[in-house]
Amino acid sequence: MKAVILAGGEATRLRPLTCNTPKMMVPxxxxxxxxxLVRYLKGHRIVDxxxxxxxxxxxxxxxxxxxxxxxxxxxxxxEPFPMGTAGAVKNAESLLDDSFLVxxxxxxxxIDLTAxxxxxxxxxxxxxxxxxPVEDPTIYGVVETDDRGRVxxxxxxxxxxxxxxxxxxxxxxxxxPAVLSYIKPDAFSMFxxxxxxxxxxxxxxxxxxxxxxxxxxxxxxxxxxxxxxxxLRRSVCDxxxxxxxxxxxxxxxxxxxxxxIGRACSLxxxxxxxxxxxxxxxCRVEEEAVVEGAxxxxxxxxxxxxxxxxxxxxxxxSVGEESEVLDGCIxxxxxxxxxxxxxxxxxxxxxxxxIQPDTISF
Ligand code: GDD
Ligand code: MG
Numbered sequence: 001m002k003a004v005i006l007a008g009g010e011a012t013r014l015r016p017l018t019c020n021t022p023k024m025m026v027p028x029x030x031x032x033x034x035x036x037l038v039r040y041l042k043g044h045r046i047v048d049x050x051x052x053x054x055x056x057x058x059x060x061x062x063x064x065x066x067x068x069x070x071x072x073x074x075x076x077x078x079e080p081f082p083m084g085t086a087g088a089v090k091n092a093e094s095l096l097d098d099s100f101l102v103x104x105x106x107x108x109x110x111i112d113l114t115a116x117x118x119x120x121x122x123x124x125x126x127x128x129x130x131x132x133p134v135e136d137p138t139i140y141g142v143v144e145t146d147d148r149g150r151v152x153x154x155x156x157x158x159x160x161x162x163x164x165x166x167x168x169x170x171x172x173x174x175x176x177p178a179v180l181s182y183i184k185p186d187a188f189s190m191f192x193x194x195x196x197x198x199x200x201x202x203x204x205x206x207x208x209x210x211x212x213x214x215x216x217x218x219x220x221x222x223x224x225x226x227x228x229x230x231x232l233r234r235s236v237c238d239x240x241x242x243x244x245x246x247x248x249x250x251x252x253x254x255x256x257x258x259x260x261i262g263r264a265c266s267l268x269x270x271x272x273x274x275x276x277x278x279x280x281x282x283c284r285v286e287e288e289a290v291v292e293g294a295x296x297x298x299x300x301x302x303x304x305x306x307x308x309x310x311x312x313x314x315x316x317x318s319v320g321e322e323s324e325v326l327d328g329c330i331x332x333x334x335x336x337x338x339x340x341x342x343x344x345x346x347x348x349x350x351x352x353x354x355i356q357p358d359t360i361s362f
Contacts, residue, residue, distance in 0.1 A: 001046055001048075001098070001099060001100060001101055001117060001174075002046070002048040002049070002050060002095070002096060002097075002098070002100045002101070003041055003046045003048070003049050003050070003100065003101040003102070003103055004049075004050045004051075004052055004077075004088075004089050004092055004096070004100060004101070004102050004103065005024075005034075005037065005049060005050070005051050005052065005103045005105045006052050006085055006088055006089075006102065006103065006104050006105050007022070007023065007024045007034075007051055007052060007053050007060075007105035008052055008053050008054040008079055008082060008083075008088055009023065009105070009106070009219075010054075010082075011023035011106075011219070013219050013220045013221075014026065014218075014219065014220065014221060014224065015332075015348070016314070016330060016331075016332030016333075016348055016349065016350045016351055017221070017224075017312060017314050017330060017332065019332050019333070019350065019351050020314075020332075020333050020351060021059065021314070021333075022053075022057050022059060022060050023105065023106055023218075023219075024037075024051075024060060024105055025057075025059055025060060025063065026218075026224065027280060027297060028108070028218075028224075028227060028228055028231070029228060029231055029232070029235075029260055029278060030244075030260060030262050030278060030280055030281070032063060033106075033108075033218065034060075034063070034064075034105075035070060036108060037103070037105070037107075037108070038067075038070045038072055038074075039070075040108075040109070040110075040113075041072070041103075041113070042070075042071060042072060044112075044113035044114045044117075045114070046101065046113070047071070047072040047073060048072070048073050049067065049072055049073065049074045049075070050074075050075050050076075050077055050092050050095050050096070051064070051074055051075070051076045051077065051105075052077045052079070052088040052089065052091065052092055053076060053077070053078055053079070054078070054079050054081075054082055055078060055079075056076050056078055061076075064076075075095055077091055077092035077095060079091050081188075082188065083187070083188055083189070084188045084189050084190040084194075085102075085104075085190045085191045085192065086183045086189040086190050086191045086194060086195045087183065087184075087187055087188050087189045087190075089102055089175075089180070089183065089191075090180060090183040090184070090185055090189070091185075091186075093180050093185075096177065096180070097177065098177065099120070099174060099175065099176055099177070100174070100175060100177070101113070101117075101172070101173070101174050101175075102172070102173040102174075102175060102191070103171070103172055104171030104172070104217070106171075106217050106218050106219045107170065107171045107172065107215065107216070107217055107218075108214075108215075108216050108218060108227050109130075109132075109170065109172070109213060109214060109215040109216070110213040110214045110215075111130050111132070111170065111172065111209075111211045111213045111215060112211065112213065113172070115209075116128060116130060116172070116174060116209040116211075117174060119207065119209050120174040120207065120209070123149075123205065123207045124205070125174075125176075125205045125206065125207040126175075126176050126178060126179060126199060126204040126205050126206060127173055127174065127175050127176070127179055127196070127199060127204070127205075127206045127207070128173065128174040128206070128207045128208070128209050129143060129151065129169055129170070129172070129173050129196075129206065129207070129208055129209065130169075130170035130171075130172035130173070130208075130209050130210075130211060131143055131145070131167050131168065131169065131170055131208045131209065131210045131211070132167070132168060132170040132210070132211060132212070132213075132215040133166050133167050133168075133212060134166055134168050135166070137158070137163050137165070137166050137167075137168050138157065138158060138159065138160055138163060139157065140157070140168035140169060140217075141154060141155065141156045141157070141168055141169035141192045142154075142155045142156075142158050142162075142163060142164070142165060142167070142168055142169075143155075143165075143167055143168060143169050143208060144164060144165055144167075145167070145208040145210075149207055149208050149209075149210070150205060150206065150207055150208070151196070151200065151206040151207065151208050152200070153200070154169070154192065154196045154197055154200065156190075156192040156193050167208075167210065169192065170211070170215055171217065173191065179195065179199070182195055182198055182199060182202075183195055214230070216230070221312055221328070221330055222328065224295075224312070225293075225295060225310065225312060228276065228278055228295050229276040229293070232258040232259070232260060232275060232276035232277075232278070233258055233276055241255050241257040241258065241259045241260070241261070241275070242259070242260045242261065243261045243265075244261060244262050244263040244264075244265075244281070245263055245264075246263050246264040247261055247262075247263065247264060247265040247266065247267070248265075248266045248267070249267045250267060250268050250269045250270075250271070252269045252270045253267040253268065253269070253270070253271050253272075253273070253285075254270075254271070254272045254273070255267075255272075255273045255275075256272070256273070256274045256275055257275045258275040258276050259273050259274075259275040259276070259277050259278070259279075260277075260278045260279070261273070261278075261279045262278075262279055262280045262281035262282070262283065262298070263281040263282070264281055264282050265279050265281065265282065265283045265284070265285075266283075266284045266285070267285050268284070268285060268286045268287045268289075269287045269288075270287055270288050271285045271286065271287060271288060271289045271290070271291075271302075272289075272290045272291070272292070273285065273291045273292075274290070274291070274292040274293070275293075276293060277291055277292065277293060277294050277295070277296075278294075278295045278296065279291070279296050279300075280296055280297040280298035280299070280300070280315070281298045281299070282298050282299040283296055283298070283299065283300045283301070283302070284300075284301045284302070285302045286301070286302060286303050286304040286305075286306070286321075287304045287305070288304055288305045289302045289303065289304060289305060289306045289307070289308075290306075290307045290308070290309075291308045292307075292308065292309045292310070293309055293310040294308040294309065294310060294311050294312070294313065294325075295311075295312050295313070296308070296313040296317075297313060297314045297315040297317075297333075298315045298316070299315055299316045300313055300315065300316065300317045300318065300319070301317075301318045301319070302319050303318070303319055303320045303321040303322070303323065303339070304321045304322070305321055305322040306319045306320065306321060306322060306323045306324065306325075307323075307324045307325075307326070308324075308325045308326075309324075309325075309326045309327060310326070310327045310328065311325045311326060311327065311328065311329040311330065311331070311343075312329075312330045312331070313325070313330075313331045313335075314330075314331060314332050314333040314335075314351070315333045315334070316333055316334045317331045317333070317334065317335045317336070317337075318335075318336045318337065319331075319337045320336075320337050320338045320339040320340070320341065320357060321339045321340070322339060322340045323337050323338070323339060323340060323341045323342065323343075324341070324342045324343065324344070325337065325343045326342075326343065326344040327344055327345070327346070328344075328345070328346035329343045329344065329345075329346060329347045329348070329349075330346075330347075330348045330349070331348075331349050332348075332349060332350050332351035332352070332353070333351040333352070334351055334352050335349045335350075335351065335352070335353055335354070335355075336353075336354040336355070337349075337354075337355045338354070338355055338356045338357035338358070338359070339357040339358065340357055340358050341355050341357070341358065341359060341360045341361070342360065342361045342362065343360055343362065344362060345362060347360075347362060
């Protein structure tokens with residue numbers, strides 16, 4: 001079965017991380033998110049992937065090639081303008097023949113696709129939607145089903161008073177090619193607001209495949225951070241630490257796992273890395289600095305005595321001596337924070353900006 005990955009959204013909610021980096025290339029445990037997704041698909045023997053993108057970025061193109069490095073075949077379908085989730089799939093119609101899978105490009109999950117495909121075939125459904133329970137359904141597409149698992153109602157981003165269930169659209173669909181005839185060509189349209197409600201109205205069988213396996217949409221910074229915390233907690237062996245080659249650790253550096261440290265990092269005297277935390281390749285943590293619960297991309301310097309906690313730091317940033325970057329703060333690429341600043345309360349600093357020493361205490 002072929003899979004179309006929807007990767008054309010603007011990823012505005014992840015800015016400034018996504019100012020220079022497409023959402024698919026944002027690192028998760030030091031590998032592009034796309035790589036995790038492709039491995040997951042491969043695990044379910046899906047090796048033919050169509051990437052539906054607005055415009056293919058150079059970064060994504062260079063990384064992907066034809067997909068063979070990742071052991072899959074990847075074709076790209078570019079859109080002349082943002083066509084919406086359904087419009088993007090219609091735009092890729094010439095690359096699709098049989099039943100196919102559609103995958104929102106910001107979902108990390110362990111949902112059993114093999115079982116979902118099996119259920120789709122057994123039910124002879126026109127469409128099968130993966131469903132998952134969440135705490136706050138108002139920020140997703142809420143899906144009601146009957147006692148046989150058939151979808152009866154679809155309500156995208158409902159108001160709280162309209163919510164009847166906490167079961168939502170997990171952003172994974174198996175569709176029959178006939179669904180494509182319900183999507184207008186060369187126009188914007190969405191499965192969630194246009195196509196699924198229309199299929200229901202016409203009486204077509206849409207089935208839900210409910211799962212309570214791990215599922216997260218990384219479209220917001222808190223969830224992007226949470227995914228990495230969750231993965232570290234479960235994948236790094238027994239609360240341990242993964243340290244890539246060429247890294248140097250001072251004997252007095254303290255590491256409390258789970259921590260992942262990329263290639264060629266340097267951890268200086270008496271610094272502390274407290275997991276779950278990730279350092280990308282080429283980072284330097286100077287004396288007495290403390291990094292706790294943070295995700296740091298490549299080539300960053302954390303100055304002497306600085307403190308980072310539960311924040312996101314993109315590539316080539318420098319945090320000056322004794323500065324603090326705390327809960328929910330995000331630094332874009334190449335941000336320079338001068339000495340003795342204190343950033344908290346989710347402040348976001350855009351790429352390339354510099355903060356002079358002793359200027360922010362918030
Ligand atoms: N190619 C292309 N073109 N892709 C797009 C476009 C477009 O015009 N618009 C959005 N996408 C991609 C995004 O990149 C993302 O991977 C996916 O489609 C979903 O878009 P989001 O903007 O992340 O939507 P959402 O998270 O608010 O809601 C969607 O996902 C929820 C699950 O996470 C909906 O499908 C909800 O119903 C669902 O519950
Ligand atoms: Mg999303």
